[in-house]
Amino acid sequence: MPRSLAGDLTDPEMAQPYMKKDDDDSDIEYSPFFGIEKGAVLQEARAFHDPQLDARRCSQVITKLLYLINQGESFTKVEATEVFFAVTKLFQSNDAGLRRLVYLMIKELSPSSDEVFIVTSSLMKDMNSKTDMYRANAIRVLCRIIDGNLLTQIERYLKQAIVDKNPVVASAALVSGIHLLQANPEIVKRWSNEVQEAVQSRAALVQFHGLALLHQTRQNDRLAVSKLVSSLTRGSVRSPLAQCLLIRYTSQVIRESSNTQSGDRPFFDYLESCLRHKAEMVILEAARKITEMDVTSRELAPAITVLQLFLSSSKPVLRFAAVRTLNKVAITRPLAVTNCNVDLESLMSDQNRSIATLAITTLLKTGNESSVDRLMKQITSFMSDISDEFKIVVIEAIRSLCLKFPLKYRSMMIFLSNSLREEGGFEYKKAIVDSIVTLIGAIPDAKEIGLLHLCEFIEDCEFTYLSSQILHFLGNEGPRTSDPSRYIRYIYNRVILENPTVRASAVSTLAKFGALVDELKV
Amino acid sequence: VPSFTVESCPSVKNILLLDSEGKRVAVKYFSDDWPNNASRLTFEKSIFTKTLKTNARSEAEITLLDGYIIVYKFVQDLHFFVTAGDDENELIIANVLQGFADSVGLLLRGDVEKRTALENLDLILLCIDEIIDGGIILETDANTIAGKVATNAADGSVPFSEQTISQALATAREHFARSLLK
Numbered sequence: 001m002p003r004s005l006a007g008d009l010t011d012p013e014m015a016q017p018y019m020k021k022d023d024d025d026s027d028i029e030y031s032p033f034f035g036i037e038k039g040a041v042l043q044e045a046r047a048f049h050d051p052q053l054d055a056r057r058c059s060q061v062i063t064k065l066l067y068l069i070n071q072g073e074s075f076t077k078v079e080a081t082e083v084f085f086a087v088t089k090l091f092q093s094n095d096a097g098l099r100r101l102v103y104l105m106i107k108e109l110s111p112s113s114d115e116v117f118i119v120t121s122s123l124m125k126d127m128n129s130k131t132d133m134y135r136a137n138a139i140r141v142l143c144r145i146i147d148g149n150l151l152t153q154i155e156r157y158l159k160q161a162i163v164d165k166n167p168v169v170a171s172a173a174l175v176s177g178i179h180l181l182q183a184n185p186e187i188v189k190r191w192s193n194e195v196q197e198a199v200q201s202r203a204a205l206v207q208f209h210g211l212a213l214l215h216q217t218r219q220n221d222r223l224a225v226s227k228l229v230s231s232l233t234r235g236s237v238r239s240p241l242a243q244c245l246l247i248r249y250t251s252q253v254i255r256e257s258s259n260t261q262s263g264d265r266p267f268f269d270y271l272e273s274c275l276r277h278k279a280e281m282v283i284l285e286a287a288r289k290i291t292e293m294d295v296t297s298r299e300l301a302p303a304i305t306v307l308q309l310f311l312s313s314s315k316p317v318l319r320f321a322a323v324r325t326l327n328k329v330a331i332t333r334p335l336a337v338t339n340c341n342v343d344l345e346s347l348m349s350d351q352n353r354s355i356a357t358l359a360i361t362t363l364l365k366t367g368n369e370s371s372v373d374r375l376m377k378q379i380t381s382f383m384s385d386i387s388d389e390f391k392i393v394v395i396e397a398i399r400s401l402c403l404k405f406p407l408k409y410r411s412m413m414i415f416l417s418n419s420l421r422e423e424g425g426f427e428y429k430k431a432i433v434d435s436i437v438t439l440i441g442a443i444p445d446a447k448e449i450g451l452l453h454l455c456e457f458i459e460d461c462e463f464t465y466l467s468s469q470i471l472h473f474l475g476n477e478g479p480r481t482s483d484p485s486r487y488i489r490y491i492y493n494r495v496i497l498e499n500p501t502v503r504a505s506a507v508s509t510l511a512k513f514g515a516l517v518d519e520l521k522v
Numbered sequence: 523v524p525s526f527t528v529e530s531c532p533s534v535k536n537i538l539l540l541d542s543e544g545k546r547v548a549v550k551y552f553s554d555d556w557p558n559n560a561s562r563l564t565f566e567k568s569i570f571t572k573t574l575k576t577n578a579r580s581e582a583e584i585t586l587l588d589g590y591i592i593v594y595k596f597v598q599d600l601h602f603f604v605t606a607g608d609d610e611n612e613l614i615i616a617n618v619l620q621g622f623a624d625s626v627g628l629l630l631r632g633d634v635e636k637r638t639a640l641e642n643l644d645l646i647l648l649c650i651d652e653i654i655d656g657g658i659i660l661e662t663d664a665n666t667i668a669g670k671v672a673t674n675a676a677d678g679s680v681p682f683s684e685q686t687i688s689q690a691l692a693t694a695r696e697h698f699a700r701s702l703l704k
Binding site for chain 2: 030031032033059062063066067071072074100101104107133140144168171172175176178179205209212215216241245248249252280281284285288314315316318320321324351352354
């Protein structure tokens with residue numbers, strides 16, 4: 001039942017948003033925001049201008065505004081400006097909870113450069129507050145909204161914040177520095193002394209953030225990065241996140257190093273030692289980086305071993321990460337992965353179908369000629385269990401495998417042909433047809449059987465586009481085979497039985513046959 | 523062939539908290555890959571649909587979509603998602619998801635369901651704000667995250683390390699009204 005706004009404004013405790021019929025039926029269930037309406041909330045926000053602020057009430061209104069923004073409600077420029085100005089008034093309140101919501105709101109509203117000035121002095125005051133959380137958050141908000149000029153004004157405070165003994169404050173300043181680096185590199189680079197101090201911090205994440213910022217300021221200087229890596233790999237790294245960063249930078253140094261002799265790689269030893277770290281994210285990062293580098297088989301082996309162990313983890317995320325990495329390795333170095341084949345085969349039945357598909361496609365890359373037939377059998381039962389999206393990935397892997405082992409074309413062609421007969425959408429069927437066409441082009445012996453399979457397919461194909469494409473292809477390839485007449489029946493049937501588009505294709509195909517094949521000329 | 527891309531800091535593309543029908547409870551995007559609300563809603567619908575039939579309750583699950591990795595978990599009628607680029611370290615993202623789900627659990631005092639989340643939307647939004655800043659990971663430890671939220675909500679003058687989580691949350695509860703309709 002709608003309530004009038006005028007009556008409710010007199011009693012803020014009773015204020016209700018104007019009830020709006022909601023489109024969505026499931027909002028009938030209780031929701032604190034049921035019936036919320038932008039206009040009403042904007043009206044409520046006018047209360048922010050009151051000289052006597054009710055912190056609790058204002059917090060509620062801000063939360064409603066944040067809800068609206070979160071739900072995708074758009075505010076006109078005028079509305080946004082009005083709200084922003086109203087919100088700035090809330091700095092009058094000393095309520096900590098409200099202040100925190102004000103910070104959030106300012107970030108959401110992204111005030112324009114001519115509006116920002118209203119809050120900068122309040123934020124700068126908070127940046128020097130005795131309250132740690134005010135300092136930390138005011139820094140984050142300020143750095144989000146200021147320009148280069150203002151940045152130079154507050155630079156001094158940011159440098160102090162970076163080495164603040166409260167880690168939350170330090171991290172806030174460091175992360176803000178990373179964001180500011182994009183637009184103001186010269187300014188942020190001046191903070192390198194403080195940032196270096198942060199990198200030595202005992203607080204785990206301060207080191208992480210400091211390291212990220214330091215690296216970014218120096219990333220174009222190979223020597224500087226190399227020195228950074230050098231000192232840290234010998235020093236104390238205090239968090240798995242920082243360790244991961246160090247692994248990344250180390251691999252960068254190794255890659256860029258002009259030193260190509262594999263024996264002379266001290267940083268490589270560091271990477272290898274990370275394979276034995278206690279944090280799984282570090283092990284994964286190191287293993288992955290090693291597999292991405294140009295290493296010997298001996299250097300690669302321990303990374304593969306560790307990934308193989310992850311394949312049998314109870315955690316889907318670990319299994320996924322491992323199989324994805326091995327999948328990539330298998331592209332260039334399939335032999336390195338063959339030890340994992342048994343584990344990969346058991347992953348084919350993994351509940352997580354992404355993992356299962358990755359396992360299969362890895363096997364398709366590592367499989368050797370003798371295992372192809374067995375793989376094809378296993379894949380057949382696997383395919384019925386997965387969606388089109390995954391099936392396409394498998395089809396493409398099979399195509400690659402066939403190109404690798406052209407002598408095995410028969411069993412793979414049969415597989416592809418059977419797949420065409422199964423249920424499936426357009427993209428899936430197209431992928432199969434494309435694969436057959438590719439194989440016909442690459443493997444001369446496969447041509448006749450491939451064309452026959454395509455003919456059988458168009459007898460029952462629901463996709464006009466595919467039928468036409470195939471007929472066109474037949475017209476080009478059929479006449480050049482040893483016995484073109486085999487295909488005539490299939491094509492002729494299409495002339496009679498199909499829709500106009502397909503019939504037209506069929507007719508022109510027959511014409512091609514007629515033109516190119518002497519025996520058929522009547 | 524290794525490409526000479528410069529190594530970068532781990533980054534998160536979005537954090538989503540959806541209900542059991544895929545509707546938003548609280549979301550935050552940190553990337554221009556989704557420039558407007560329509561594209562975001564499309565993404566949310568895709569990821570929700572793709573993961574709906576999976577069992578992501580006991581262990582965090584993971585999937586690939588449109589070239590992104592998404593680590594996710596379901597708790598009661600809430601679906602938690604964290605998205606990153608497909609070249610990111612999956613375990614780092616899983617860590618972020620864990621921090622997100624567990625800190626929400628702490629802040630809602632174990633009552634992890636949609637209605638409670640909406641009644642405490644302010645805490646959820648503050649929570650997300652304390653985990654990621656502009657795509658960069660700020661914190662992944664649930665106790666620390668919840669502590670940062672609770673301290674803010676309570677009396678910010680006490681350094682957060684000196685407050686136990688339950689103390690801070692109790693004060694926070696006094697401060698914020700449970701029901702926003704009051």
